[in-house]
Amino acid sequence: MLYVISHLKKVFDNRTVLDIPFLEIESGIIYALLGSNGAGKTTLLNILGFLEPPTQGNILYRSVQVIFSTSHLQNLRRKVVLVDQNPIMFTTSVFKNVEFGLRIRRIPKNERVKIVTEALDMVGMRHFAQAQAQNLSAGETQRVALARGLVVSPQVLLCDEPTSTVDVEHQTMILNILKQITEERKISIVFTTHDGYQAAFLSRHTLSLDHGKPVYTDRDAGLLD
Amino acid sequence: MNLLTDSLISALHLVVSLDADMVSIVFVSLKVSSTSTLVASLIGIPLGFFIAFKSFPGKPLVLTILNTLLALPTVVIGLFVYSFIARRGIFGSLGLLYTQKAIIIGQTLLVLPIVATFTIAAISRIDTRYRKTAMTLGANQIQTAVVLFWEARFGIIAAVIAAFGRVIAEVGISMMLGGNAKGFTRTITTAMALEFDKGEFTLAVALGIILLMVSFGINLLFHSLQGRSRI
Numbered sequence: 256m257l258y259v260i261s262h263l264k265k266v267f268d269n270r271t272v273l274d275i276p277f278l279e280i281e282s283g284i285i286y287a288l289l290g291s292n293g294a295g296k297t298t299l300l301n302i303l304g305f306l307e308p309p310t311q312g313n314i315l316y317r318s319v320q321v322i323f324s325t326s327h328l329q330n331l332r333r334k335v336v337l338v339d340q341n342p343i344m345f346t347t348s349v350f351k352n353v354e355f356g357l358r359i360r361r362i363p364k365n366e367r368v369k370i371v372t373e374a375l376d377m378v379g380m381r382h383f384a385q386a387q388a389q390n391l392s393a394g395e396t397q398r399v400a401l402a403r404g405l406v407v408s409p410q411v412l413l414c415d416e417p418t419s420t421v422d423v424e425h426q427t428m429i430l431n432i433l434k435q436i437t438e439e440r441k442i443s444i445v446f447t448t449h450d451g452y453q454a455a456f457l458s459r460h461t462l463s464l465d466h467g468k469p470v471y472t473d474r475d476a477g478l479l480d
Numbered sequence: 481m482n483l484l485t486d487s488l489i490s491a492l493h494l495v496v497s498l499d500a501d502m503v504s505i506v507f508v509s510l511k512v513s514s515t516s517t518l519v520a521s522l523i524g525i526p527l528g529f530f531i532a533f534k535s536f537p538g539k540p541l542v543l544t545i546l547n548t549l550l551a552l553p554t555v556v557i558g559l560f561v562y563s564f565i566a567r568r569g570i571f572g573s574l575g576l577l578y579t580q581k582a583i584i585i586g587q588t589l590l591v592l593p594i595v596a597t598f599t600i601a602a603i604s605r606i607d608t609r610y611r612k613t614a615m616t617l618g619a620n621q622i623q624t625a626v627v628l629f630w631e632a633r634f635g636i637i638a639a640v641i642a643a644f645g646r647v648i649a650e651v652g653i654s655m656m657l658g659g660n661a662k663g664f665t666r667t668i669t670t671a672m673a674l675e676f677d678k679g680e681f682t683l684a685v686a687l688g689i690i691l692l693m694v695s696f697g698i699n700l701l702f703h704s705l706q707g708r709s710r711i
Contacts, residue, residue, distance in 0.1 A: 306612060306615060306616060332616060336616050337616040339609060342609075345610070345613075345627065345630070355614075355617055355619075356617040359623050360618065404616075404617070407618060
């Protein structure tokens with residue numbers, strides 16, 4: 256199991272935004288987190304990405320207890336990448352944005368070039384390598400953000416509403432890229448959406464959240480077809 | 481011709497001919513102001529980072545104190561530092577009074593709050609997603625701080641430029657702690673005050689022109705750097 260979550264709660268200003276008694280996430284497959292705005296999807300992704308601690312509860316990541324302390328999290332964050340709903344690009348070129356994760360891991364220059372080029376190829380953005388990242392459209396930004404996450408070969412890719420801000424053409428492109436990532440690289444993906452059909456199209460399992468609580472889990476994607 | 485045009489023409493001659501006295505005064509001013517700006521930046525930028533980054537008890541009080549210090553008059557700092565470095569002061573034996581070092585100490589205290597508060601503002605203004613993105617891509621705290629520094633770079637450069645503009649134009653600290661000794665602690669502003677007292681406007685106006693040119697040059701540099709980043 257990739258994640259085993261029990262008795263997880265997140266409270267903001269005395270308001271419980273997430274309350275999950277039990278949840279298991281398997282590795283190597285795509286999960287969809289389905290729910291309306293404010294259902295707690297992004298909060299759950301932030302917790303799964305080790306970017307914010309739960310108020311209470313237990314999380315096992317690959318059978319190891321997650322301790323939300325700076326030194327421990329640093330190591331875990333190098334295995335899980337979260338791509339935001341509206342990803343922000345560093346104010347530099349597309350290439351340097353994608354290269355960032357490799358630079359901080361001190362990967363040699365020639366290897367970095369090879370990995371970045373491959374990732375940009377995968378998302379169809381190679382010809383934008385030297386463009387200023389902040390000048391890209393929403394769809395292009397989302398694709399570069401996926402490449403930026405992919406280059407560090409994460410065990411898990413968390414995508415927060417990856418298609419909500421892009422046009423139809425880019426939506427199809429991004430969904431296909433996500434499928435390709437799991438099939439070719441065996442990277443586990445958890446993505447949020449409020450589109451049931453998108454969840455069915457892409458994921459093997461769906462977790463529906465309503466006001467922070469799971470409605471039902473472990474549904475086969477085929478049910479919605 | 482009137483006093484202004486007479487002085488202006490003579491002053492321009494002085495500037496063009498690079499008068500030795502004038503060059504010496506400008507050199508002292510630039511040296512002292514650059515050093516105090518550098519020292520204030522080396523302390524103020526990390527301090528601003530720390531305050532912007534961390535949550536700690538008393539943070540609002542620290543911010544209020546820093547903001548209050550922005551309006552501190554130079555003569556108050558002059559008096560304060562004087563009490564420490566005067567012959568009878570705690571550091572009197574170091575012989576700092578009426579030296580360039582004394583001016584640098586005073587000016588550093590003057591602009592430290594400027595650099596720190598402007599850095600805090602620059603860091604606080606940048607999008608919180610930069611921090612989150614750096615963290616999720618595996619950056620440690622120092623690497624995340626470098627990312628934030630890069631994204632806030634123009635705000636931080638603006639802080640340094642504002643600090644330099646403040647020190648090069650101040651007169652109270654230079655006069656009280658430097659003593660206006662010719663060729664040694666005479667800065668552009670103290671020389672201008674002295675020349676005015678003497679009724680000699682030519683050098684004063686020439687130094688005024690240079691002060692404006694320095695200010696203009698630095699702002700031009702800043703705007704060209706900012707422009708280049710947008711291309």
